[in-house]
Amino acid sequence: MSRTLALLALMGTLVGCPMAPEQALTLSRSSPQVQTLPEESIRLLNWNIYKQLDTAQWQHEFGGLLNRHQPHIITLQETNLPSVTLPHLTSEHGYVFAPNLVMSDGQWSGVMTAATAEPSAKVALLSEVTEPVSNTPKVVLLTRYTLAPSGAELLVANIHAINFVTTSEFARQVSALERQLARHQGPMILSGDFNTWSDARLAMLGKATGRLGLVPVTFDDDLRTRFLGSPLDHIFHSADLGVIRDSAQVFHDTQSSDHQPMMVAFEYRAPDRTRDYAVGENARKLSDTSIETVE
DSSP states (O other): OOHHHHHHHHHGGGTTOOBOOSSOOOEEEOOSSOOEEETTOEEEEEEEOTTOTTSHHHHHHHHHHHHHHOOSEEEEEEEEEOSSOOOOOOSSOEEEEEEEEEOTTSOEEEEEEEESSOOSEEEEEEEEEEOTTTOOEEEEEEEEEEEETTOOEEEEEEEEOOOSSOHHHHHHHHHHHHHHHTTOOSOEEEEEEOOOOSHHHHHHHHHHHHHTTEEEOOOSSOOOOEETTEEOEEEEEETTEEEOTTOOEEOOOOOSSSSOOEEEEEEEOOOSSOOOOOOGGGOOOOOTTTSOOOO
16 A cells, blocks of 8 residues: 555545644543652553554553553543533542543543652643644643752643644644743653654654754564654653663553553753753743743
């Protein structure tokens, strides 16, 4: 099957015609009164869950991962939620949800970042570029957490990147995200489904993350979901977050989603000097006014 035919086949899954939300917003469920994350070991789970949040199989697989690995941060993409109620996720995690789709059955779909600590700030960013056929955007969710004992502010960016568009349109979302992330000085994690199904997209993402000083997590047994030979899901981190040895892994024994969950643990190492993102006049400290809570 040619690349064009493969893309057309995948685009067929969009017909059903979801709608975009009227504006970017976040919905939150609080965590159990914890204000900080432990900087000596920050465990992160990333997973595109294929709108399976309310299925028994996904809940069973997710519960097993939680019990075995106890992540502090969970970044989910293609998360489906009822339009009115905010369901319980785990007894240890609160979450922030940012929708990019309103489904025909009234459910919302978007990205979710869950954590064992309350975020100090949060914002959703809808892409200017929209998917063809459905005319819906993709979304990035930024959340910020305080690390203990240093008090450093960790920025977590959870992305579901634009898919069935040209490379130049993909670049627009990546560039907009880069401008947002460049404002933060401090530890940073960027994770999600980047839809990097071509060498050009991979190269573009690599250049943007390189300019931000972000490093990709590598996996010895790399079983990440691929399309046209390229991995779609990635986790990037700033240099002041060291990957704990043997913590990076991709789980191949899940069946509920068409993506495989990924796990890694970081240790925060305070730098000797302020990290320079080398982005000129755009680089400035992320103030409380640049990430606002939107309910």
